[in-house]
Amino acid sequence: MVSLLGIPPQVLFGQLLLGLINGSFYALLSLGLAVIFGMLNVINFAHGALYMVGAFVAWLLLTYAGVGYWGALVVAPLVVGLLGIALEKSMLSRLYKLDHLYGLLLTFGLALILEGAFRHQYGVSGQPYPIPDALKGGQNLGFMFLPNYRAWVVVASLTICFGTWFAIERTKLGAYLRAATENPTLVQAFGINVPVMVSLTYGFGVALAGLAGVLAAPIYQVSPLMGSNLIIIVFAVVVIGGMGSILGAIVTGLGLGLLEGLTKVFYPEASNIVVFVVMAIVLLIKPAGLFGRER
Amino acid sequence: MPDGAMTKTAMLEIADLHGFYGESHVLHGVSLEVRQGEVVTLLGRNGAGKTSTMRAIMGIMGKRTGSIRFQGTELIGMAQHKIPRLGIGYVPEERGIFSSLSVDENLTLPPVVKDGGMTVPQIYDLFPNLKGRGSTQGTRLSGGEQQMLAIARILRTGANLILLDEPTEGLAPVIIEQIGVAVRALKQRGFTIVLVEQNFRFAATIADRHYVMEEGHVVDMIPNDQLHANMDKLHTYLGV
Numbered sequence: 001m002v003s004l005l006g007i008p009p010q011v012l013f014g015q016l017l018l019g020l021i022n023g024s025f026y027a028l029l030s031l032g033l034a035v036i037f038g039m040l041n042v043i044n045f046a047h048g049a050l051y052m053v054g055a056f057v058a059w060l061l062l063t064y065a066g067v068g069y070w071g072a073l074v075v076a077p078l079v080v081g082l083l084g085i086a087l088e089k090s091m092l093s094r095l096y097k098l099d100h101l102y103g104l105l106l107t108f109g110l111a112l113i114l115e116g117a118f119r120h121q122y123g124v125s126g127q128p129y130p131i132p133d134a135l136k137g138g139q140n141l142g143f144m145f146l147p148n149y150r151a152w153v154v155v156a157s158l159t160i161c162f163g164t165w166f167a168i169e170r171t172k173l174g175a176y177l178r179a180a181t182e183n184p185t186l187v188q189a190f191g192i193n194v195p196v197m198v199s200l201t202y203g204f205g206v207a208l209a210g211l212a213g214v215l216a217a218p219i220y221q222v223s224p225l226m227g228s229n230l231i232i233i234v235f236a237v238v239v240i241g242g243m244g245s246i247l248g249a250i251v252t253g254l255g256l257g258l259l260e261g262l263t264k265v266f267y268p269e270a271s272n273i274v275v276f277v278v279m280a281i282v283l284l285i286k287p288a289g290l291f292g293r294e295r
Numbered sequence: 296m297p298d299g300a301m302t303k304t305a306m307l308e309i310a311d312l313h314g315f316y317g318e319s320h321v322l323h324g325v326s327l328e329v330r331q332g333e334v335v336t337l338l339g340r341n342g343a344g345k346t347s348t349m350r351a352i353m354g355i356m357g358k359r360t361g362s363i364r365f366q367g368t369e370l371i372g373m374a375q376h377k378i379p380r381l382g383i384g385y386v387p388e389e390r391g392i393f394s395s396l397s398v399d400e401n402l403t404l405p406p407v408v409k410d411g412g413m414t415v416p417q418i419y420d421l422f423p424n425l426k427g428r429g430s431t432q433g434t435r436l437s438g439g440e441q442q443m444l445a446i447a448r449i450l451r452t453g454a455n456l457i458l459l460d461e462p463t464e465g466l467a468p469v470i471i472e473q474i475g476v477a478v479r480a481l482k483q484r485g486f487t488i489v490l491v492e493q494n495f496r497f498a499a500t501i502a503d504r505h506y507v508m509e510e511g512h513v514v515d516m517i518p519n520d521q522l523h524a525n526m527d528k529l530h531t532y533l534g535v
Contacts, residue, residue, distance in 0.1 A: 172403075178395040179404055186391040189353045190405035190452075191379035 023257015242292020
């Protein structure tokens with residue numbers, strides 16, 4: 001096959017795939033952040049730590065209970081979701097009347113505690129997590145080799161992202177969520193238990209992070225710091241997409257992953273900062289983000 | 296008519312209601328009652344406590360003392376989301392149409408709390424303007440249409456007491472007339488309605504009785520058929 005702009009296609013598509021994988025995680029994580037911010041007005045700094053907890057739950061299940069990948073895919077998000085609901089009920093719910101900053105500080109503290117606890121217990125070197133048997137191997141597409149597990153991660157995250165988007169934008173339950181985001185007092189005055197809805201929303205948002213953690217476990221190693229490495233980029237994604245915008249989080253997450261991949265091909269030196277350059281430009285031109293509404 | 300109404304049982308009884316937003320004491324001992332099937336207005340100047348009385352009934356207020364009984368059930372101390380489920384529908388002053396919801400979604404948002412609510416075709420008969428607008432973004436409707444939608448969405452729920460906060464505010468006379476027709480039709484259907492109104496000419500065309508509020512409590516009650524005899528007094532109260 002001929003090269004494109006002097007780049008061998010294997011390299012180009014390889015990096016694009018890597019970008020798409022990273023983008024899938026950005027999308028899943030920033031989607032959860034967007035859902036939480038929309039409903040709770042809380043910038044959930046614990047999101048990366050809860051992603052890490054999701055990966056660790058999968059690893060612990062495999063190591064100590066013999067529960068494999070598919071079981072973990074169900075159990076880990078549930079565990080993380082319930083942990084989230086407990087955190088929301090016991091702590092976060094007390095802060096809604098205060099400035100946003102307090103929610104941010106609380107969740108930042110929670111992230112440090114969670115990461116510290118796992119670091120104390122398991123050290124910083126990562127734990128390997130095997131790819132499930134059903135997804136081992138790969139396909140030769142002619143222009144590149146596509147590992148099955150990576151293809152699965154992309155398909156699974158896209159399905160979850162668009163499923164969530166559909167549930168929020170097109171269903172009755174989503175209508176309650178959108179309405180309560182806009183005017184919780186009035187929704188409550190129609191007879192809906194908004195505090196319970198808020199807890200469930202937080203639980204759902206962090207369960208998405210837990211799920212992302214399980215998906216990530218076989219690709220990246222399971223390590224206490226895996227969340228903090230990722231979360232800064234994810235926050236940039238949320239800012240670029242527009243705080244609270246569901247579609248913005250998904251599209252921006254995938255787009256920036258791909259952009260990062262392309263940068264690695266054409267100008268590798270800039271690949272670590274390209275997301276932040278884009279963030280700066282977007283903030284200058286459209287401060288509410290690409291998909292955000294000006295308030 | 297007032298004599299006939301007197302014999303009916305009180306649906307809503309408010310006694311010595313005090314209400315607070317944080318430190319500020321906004322209701323100072325409100326007492327009133329609304330009987331089944333009545334249309335009652337709360338009149339008074341801005342800041343007299345009319346909207347606050349409605350918010351206190353719905354539980355949207357920091358602290359309430361005294362008593363608010365709806366069909367014998369005490370509302371003070373009840374969880375906020377349970378109050379509407381007893382059959383009380385609230386149409387707030389700002390209308391509260393959701394911009395992220397379509398007209399249809401706005402219309403069907405409030406959950407049905409009791410049997411006997413109106414069906415969507417019946418609602419369209421009452422408010423023909425809303426027909427065929429289902430997929431429009433809620434806040435793209437005109438002010439009058441948004442008011443109709445705010446009333447319409449409550450009618451589906453089966454609520455039998457409706458709290459209408461200034462439904463005519465800022466609307467053109469021709470729209471006010473339409474709202475008036477609708478409110479009279481609701482009365483015919485047996486809804487009990489509490490109406491906050493600045494426009495007492497509008498209020499006089501639909502209400503059975505008027506409560507006059509001043510400085511956070513009720514200072515007078517005027518049956519609608521004695522409104523003319525009490526015009527001077529009312530002008531003093533309202534400062535018009």
